[in-house]
Amino acid sequence: MTRTKLWMIAYRGLTRNRRRTFFTMLAVALGLALLITLNGYISGVMEDGLQNSIRLQTGHVQVRAAGYPDGKHSVQWKDLIERPEEIAAQAMAMPEVRAAAPILWLDAVLSTGEESVGLQVYGIDVNSPLHDPLRASVIAGAFLEATDRSGVLMGGRLAQSLNLKVGDTVPLVTINANGEPVEAPFVIRGLFSSGVLVYDESVLFMPLARAQSFALTGNRASAVMIELHRREDADKVAVALAQPGLQTFTWRDLNAFILQSMDAAFSFYILMDAIVIMIVAVIIANTLLMAVFERVREIGILAALGMKRLEILLMVLYEAAIIALAGVVVGIALGLLGVFFLTQNGFVLGEMATTAGNLPISNVVYARFAPDLFTWLAVWTFLIALLASLYPAWFAARLEPVRALHTE
Amino acid sequence: MPIIELFDIHKTYRIGEVETRALDGVSLNFEPGEFSAIVGPSGSGKTTLLQIMGCLDRPDRGIVKLDDRDVTRLNADQRAELRRNVIGFIFQFFALIPVLDAYENVELPLLLAGVGARERRERTLEMLEAVGLSDRIHHRPNQLSGGQQQRVAIARALVKRPLVVLADEPTANLDTANGEQAMEIMQRLNEQTGTAFIFATHDPRVMKFARRTIHLVDGRVAENHAPVPVEAAVRSLSHPGEPRA
Numbered sequence: 001m002t003r004t005k006l007w008m009i010a011y012r013g014l015t016r017n018r019r020r021t022f023f024t025m026l027a028v029a030l031g032l033a034l035l036i037t038l039n040g041y042i043s044g045v046m047e048d049g050l051q052n053s054i055r056l057q058t059g060h061v062q063v064r065a066a067g068y069p070d071g072k073h074s075v076q077w078k079d080l081i082e083r084p085e086e087i088a089a090q091a092m093a094m095p096e097v098r099a100a101a102p103i104l105w106l107d108a109v110l111s112t113g114e115e116s117v118g119l120q121v122y123g124i125d126v127n128s129p130l131h132d133p134l135r136a137s138v139i140a141g142a143f144l145e146a147t148d149r150s151g152v153l154m155g156g157r158l159a160q161s162l163n164l165k166v167g168d169t170v171p172l173v174t175i176n177a178n179g180e181p182v183e184a185p186f187v188i189r190g191l192f193s194s195g196v197l198v199y200d201e202s203v204l205f206m207p208l209a210r211a212q213s214f215a216l217t218g219n220r221a222s223a224v225m226i227e228l229h230r231r232e233d234a235d236k237v238a239v240a241l242a243q244p245g246l247q248t249f250t251w252r253d254l255n256a257f258i259l260q261s262m263d264a265a266f267s268f269y270i271l272m273d274a275i276v277i278m279i280v281a282v283i284i285a286n287t288l289l290m291a292v293f294e295r296v297r298e299i300g301i302l303a304a305l306g307m308k309r310l311e312i313l314l315m316v317l318y319e320a321a322i323i324a325l326a327g328v329v330v331g332i333a334l335g336l337l338g339v340f341f342l343t344q345n346g347f348v349l350g351e352m353a354t355t356a357g358n359l360p361i362s363n364v365v366y367a368r369f370a371p372d373l374f375t376w377l378a379v380w381t382f383l384i385a386l387l388a389s390l391y392p393a394w395f396a397a398r399l400e401p402v403r404a405l406h407t408e
Numbered sequence: 409m410p411i412i413e414l415f416d417i418h419k420t421y422r423i424g425e426v427e428t429r430a431l432d433g434v435s436l437n438f439e440p441g442e443f444s445a446i447v448g449p450s451g452s453g454k455t456t457l458l459q460i461m462g463c464l465d466r467p468d469r470g471i472v473k474l475d476d477r478d479v480t481r482l483n484a485d486q487r488a489e490l491r492r493n494v495i496g497f498i499f500q501f502f503a504l505i506p507v508l509d510a511y512e513n514v515e516l517p518l519l520l521a522g523v524g525a526r527e528r529r530e531r532t533l534e535m536l537e538a539v540g541l542s543d544r545i546h547h548r549p550n551q552l553s554g555g556q557q558q559r560v561a562i563a564r565a566l567v568k569r570p571l572v573v574l575a576d577e578p579t580a581n582l583d584t585a586n587g588e589q590a591m592e593i594m595q596r597l598n599e600q601t602g603t604a605f606i607f608a609t610h611d612p613r614v615m616k617f618a619r620r621t622i623h624l625v626d627g628r629v630a631e632n633h634a635p636v637p638v639e640a641a642v643r644s645l646s647h648p649g650e651p652r653a
Contacts, residue, residue, distance in 0.1 A: 005519045012507035301474045303566075304464060306492020306520045308485050402465040405499070 006311060009319035013291065021323060024287040028327025029334060031379045033279040035273050036335025036374050037367070041342055042269055043360060044368035046262045050255060052196050053358040055133055056203075058254035059225035060234045063087050066247050068222065073105045073120070075177045080104075080220035083224030083245070087224045088125075091241060096233040101128035102221035104211045108174040108204070112162050121152075121174065121204045123211020123221075130227055134192060134205065141166035141190030146207050151189035155200030159191050166190060172204075176216040184214060195362040277381050280327075281388035288320055288392035299396050300404025312395040324382045331376055342367030409476060410437040411571050411604055412461055417470035419456050419627075430456040432627035438572065442604040443595060445618035453627040454608035455576055461606065462495050462574045463487040475571060492520045496565030496603070498575035502557040504549040510536065510560045511545040517568040535563040539593055539638065555586030559593060566597055572604040579611045591617045 014021045052062060068079045081087065084102030091100035104123035109116050124131055126144045135143045152172075159165060173183045183383060186206065194200055209386050226241075228234060234250035242248050252259065292299070299312060307315075313359050346366040419431040430453045438444065438461075449536075459465040460472060463479055472480050479490060481518050496517075497503075504513045514535055514602055518528040536545055536587045539559040549557055558578065565573045575594070579587035598605050615621055623631035 007613060009508070016507055141420075175599050296502075298505060301499075302516075303488065303503060304462070304499075304503075305517050306488050306490075306495050308488045310485075311520075405464070405503070 002315075006315050007318050008320075010315050011322060013295070013315070013319050015323055017291070017294075020287060020290070021093040024283060025323050025327045025330065027283045028280050028324055028381065028385060029330035031276050032328055032331025032378060033334035033338060033379070035276055035377050036332065037338030037342065039269065039273070039373050039377060040227060040335070040339035040367040040370060041347065041365070042265070043373060044342070045365050045369040046265065047368050048365050049361045050258055050262070051197070052194075052249050052362060053255050053258055054231070056194055056196060056199050056360060058249075058251055059130070059214065060228040060231050060251045061091075061226040061241070062220065062236050062247070062249045062254060063091075063224040063226070063241050064247050066245050068247070073107050073222065074220075075104070075215045075217050076107060076179075077174070077177055077217065077220060080217055080222060081224065082220055084219070084221035084224050087241065087246075091224065091226050091237070094237060094240060096228050096237050098227045098229050099130035100224055100226040101125035101127055101130045101131075102208060103223055103225050104208060104215065104217060104220075105222045106174045106211060106215050108172045110162075110170055110172055110204070112164070112170065115162070117162070118202075119158075119172075119204050120202060121172070121206060121207040121211060123214075125206055125208050128131070130225060137192045137194050138190045139193045141188065143190055144207050146204060146209065148189065148207050149210055149213075150185065150187050151206065151210075152186040153190050153192055153205040154188050155203060156191040156193045157197060158202070158204075159188065161201070165279055169190070172214075174215055176214070178216060182214065182216075195364070196360040197363050199360055273377060273380075277377075277384045280381060281384045284323060284385045285388040285391060287323070288316060288389050289395065291319065292392045292396045294318060296399060296404045297406075299399050300401045300406075303399065303401035304405060309397040312399075313393045316393035316396045317386065317389055320386055320393070321382075322386035324389075327385070328378050328382050331381070332374065335374065336369075339367045339369055343369065410473075410476055411440050412436075412460070412606075413471075413473040413476075414440040414457075415471040415473075417457070417460060417467045417472065419453070419460065419465070421481050429627050431460070434470075434624075434627070434629055436622065436629065436632070438604060438606060440571070440604055440619060441598065441602045442572075442606065443598045443618060444605070444620040445607045445609055445615050446622045446624060447608075447610055448617055448624035448630075449610065452624040454610075454624055456625065456627075457550050458574045458576050458606065458608045461572075462497060463490050483636065486494065492517065493568065494571045496568065496570040496573035498558070498561050498565045498573060498578045500577040500580045502549070502554070502561045502581070504557055504560055504564075506549050507544045510541055510556075513549070513560055514563045514567050517564060521568050525569075531567055532563075533566045534561075538566075538597060539563045546588065553586070554582055555589060558582055558586070558590050562593055562597070566601065566603060569601065570603060572606060575605060575607045575609075577609055577611070578607060579609070579613055584613070587611070587613050 065079055065081050068074060088100040088102055091097045102125060106121040108121045110119055125145050134244050144151055153213055164170065168188050169185050171183055171185050173181055176182045226237065228237060231251055238248040238250050302312060343366050346364040348364050349361065414434055414436045417431050421428045421430055434457060434571040446457060448454050459558060460467050466480065471478055473492060475494060475576060489581060511532055515528055515532045518531060535540055539562050541559055544552060579590060582590060591614060594605055607618065
């Protein structure tokens with residue numbers, strides 16, 4: 001029998017109970033739409049966290065002195081890079097590099113008289129395009145000047161919690177290169193809002209030269225931070241900048257924990273995806289089984305006319321395929337619509353964003369189009385739906401024609 | 409040579425603890441071009457016999473030969489192959505596929521048999537014309553009367569030019585006029601095509617048309633009237649007073 005005719009009989013079979021067929025197709029469509037939207041959003045959250053970490057903390061490539069300790073800050077000369085400007089210039093000469101600049105990290109304590117908070121102080125080259133996003137995130141006052149000897153840029157959220165404003169003077173204490181505590185007053189020149197609440201609460205910026213003089217590091221820096229046009233070039237740039245006495249890191253090395261967390265989270269979401277797909281599959285199997293029960297006699301007629309078991313099996317599978325395909329197409333459309341909505345409007349996490357541990361998530365997170373992931377979901381939804389319809393199809397194919405014909 | 413040979417056919421149905429003997433040693437032959445009726449009261453085994461002849465069911469014991477081939481031990485697909493190529497069925501409740509129109513219902517056996525598109529169309533239209541339904545080809549079963557539905561079923565049974573058409577109570581759900589019309593059509597097609605027709609019935613209207621009647625009682629052949637040549641049968645229909653056999 002021609003496959004075309006089997007498809008036609010399968011299609012006609014579905015049209016006899018249009019409402020049931022429609023709702024089954026809708027169940028597939030909504031299930032897949034939910035998965036696509038959810039995965040688009042989760043993908044957006046993960047990518048946002050990674051991008052924020054790269055943008056605000058790690059850059060795409062870092063060059064540090066070979067002895068710089070892992071996981072903590074040090075301002076001892078042996079741990080710092082001696083001529084960071086030369087390395088930055090060498091990096092800037094590479095076409096893959098968008099920006100490169102030295103940075104000095106200090107641990108500091110800020111006291112207001114009422115309370116003290118531990119902070120990370122970033123001494124930055126304020127003229128580098130590396131810090132354009134920070135410049136754009138100033139919400140009050142002004143950005144820093146390279147020659148400013150007392151100005152700092154503070155997170156708006158930290159200033160609010162400490163009751164501080166632009167123009168206020170705050171004392172900072174740090175341990176200098178000699179291991180001695182030093183204290184100096186600084187004036188809040190401006191407030192920033194990076195969109196990452198954790199970051200806005202714990203980081204303070206000052207010009208690199210002032211940070212170096214505050215910590216007595218000379219012209220040394222903790223690292224040279226490099227931003228690339230394409231993050232895929234990180235390995236190439238890191239290799240090019242490698243030299244004795246230095247160690248280079250790519251964004252993958254520097255965000256290993258975040259990437260591991262993302263993998264773990266994706267594993268969890270794959271489990272959730274599997275559960276939703278299974279539910280959809282059970283709905284399809286149930287519908288088809290009902291449809292088979294309803295027309296046992298008709299299947300008996302087809303068998304009496306000479307339709308073979310394989311053809312009956314295929315006929316039911318084709319019905320499943322039509323429902324699943326229609327559901328997948330509608331589901332993709334609805335899902336993409338959902339993802340599009342969330343790419344435009346985002347989802348305000350607010351305080352929830354601060355509970356994401358080491359993942360610097362923005363307080364408004366947008367979904368992301370992830371074509372590979374969406375294709376994977378659509379294909380699996382279709383395949384699992386077909387797999388689930390094997391039982392009803394097998395049931396139909398195994399019907400004895402003589403018994404089926406006498407079923408009312 | 410007979411087209412169907414039955415040797416000592418036995419069939420017992422078991423429903424729970426209860427055993428019902430449907431056929432008890434039936435042996436019969438059917439020749440090409442026959443127009444015969446298997447008659448008997450309800451439960452006499454007529455439908456079971458028809459189903460065994462049509463490869464829809466298997467006997468518990470005995471041998472069924474179809475066109476000189478032993479079909480008793482064939483598997484499900486081999487029996488389906490025979491049903492699709494050499495046996496036509498007509499059922500009491502018409503048994504049309506409700507989602508297909510008259511044309512598609514008649515075309516279905518040809519599709520199953522793998523007949524090419526052009527020949528399929530010609531033969532389908534020819535059969536629908538032969539049963540007087542050329543103007544109803546795109547009507548679905550629920551848009552046709554009972555008589556028209558049975559005519560579609562007759563066309564569907566004959567379209568593949570089978571050796572034999574097995575009809576189970578073909579007039580049971582038809583009024584007198586439609587029943588007569590259906591029988592006349594089948595008789596005409598039997599004469600024109602040479603396809604054998606075997607009916608299972610207790611309807612006197614069918615018996616009146618049959619050229620041979622086999623009486624089944626309690627699963628056994630009680631009477632087996634000799635076949636009447638086609639010419640004699642036609643004459644007896646034209647002159648009902650003459651003895652038939």
